[in-house]
Amino acid sequence: MEQTTHQQLTAYIVAHQEDFYRLAYSYVKNRDAALDVVQESIVRALSKSDSLRRPEFLKTWFYRILLNESMNYYRQSRRLVSLEEARPDAAAPQGDHAARLDLYDAIDRLDSREQTIIRLRFFQDMKLEEIAQMTDTNLNTVKSRLYKSLRKLRELTGEECSYE
């Protein structure tokens, strides 16, 4: 039984590796760093696969590890922003309403928790319940953050970003 959980997890990871990479990349914006994050998450997940008792939570469980790793990297790298990266960002502060951002770029302006919700919901097509489990928050918090993020995005892009 335990054996199969581990095998299931391995199979799941191998099958969805590109999704993991894209998500990691969306935080760290760097190819090598994203590879690192994915690798580190896999090593951590597999070495602790025995603590995953219920295989039906495999997906949310793995994403939680992946998100944690990405977030750690993201926070570290934000503290150590290189000069060239810092410049354009400083040149276009949030108040610059005239220059409308592309929706994709606007997402990077959200705080990291909001980014997570938007990406998981719209790019990885996750259910809000799943997102709540992955981020260790309750469903209502996820919902309210989602609406707040959508409002912010609307301000940033000047476009109607309602969904569905």
Added chain:
Amino acid sequence: MNDPWKQAKERYAQTPIPEELTFAVASAVRAGSRRRNRRRAFHRGLTGMLAGCACFMLLVNASPTFAQAVSAVPVLGNLARVFTVTEYTVEDREHLIDVRLPALELEGATDLEQRINTEIQTRIDQVLQEAEDRARETKAAFVATGGDPAEFMPIVISVDYEIKCQNSQYLSFILTKTETLASAYSEYYAYNIDLQAGREVTLRDVLGPDYVELANQAVREGIAQRSQDPDNSYFPPEEGGFTSIAQDQTFYLNQAGNPMVVFEKYEIAPGYMGTQEFEVPLPTAGT
């Protein structure tokens, strides 16, 4: 789904996937599975034993290489030298301890030498004992609140020393103990020795009778200067900030022989400011 979302999703989906990804994933899978097997083997082995059993590694300095290394320590004005007397690592489920313990050799001042060495030894023993107790308590609390014992992050403790000043007159070194649980916390013990008089140096010896005022002034100036940077902040004096140096103020002598007053993390400033050190200039001769 309207257009901007479609576009954004498209852009997301087009994130280029590096060729190495498959290989990176495969090697991570291997590494993770290996680590898991090790973990399991370790757990099986542990069940038969008492939980408190620790793997103990002691690097005894009996080897000829070590003897050679010791003799290579720079001799401090022929009078004193500090060398690593013990270096050991303890590794078990609760903590990881790394110790580099200094000892002092003073020519012609055996009393002082002995006193300081004993003091270092007792202090470190006590510190380690406390740390071990704390690690055990933390782990017990972690397990009692539903944590998986296998996931407990060992507490990392390291003890090391740094020589701050060595000349024919003074020897000053600092002993640091760092304990890392979630965040790191360090404690400093400073030893300042007047080699010629063969005794420990006090701030008064270095700065003269007005040492409290001199040091306070230097610290206040230092705080005022550093506070100009908006990223820095100190506790205001009425809220536990700096008012005056302590009777047994920690300090060491820097390369120039000036005393550096040391305040530990949280002592006079918020934690993010870390340890705060201030140089106290020597009073100019004649005053």
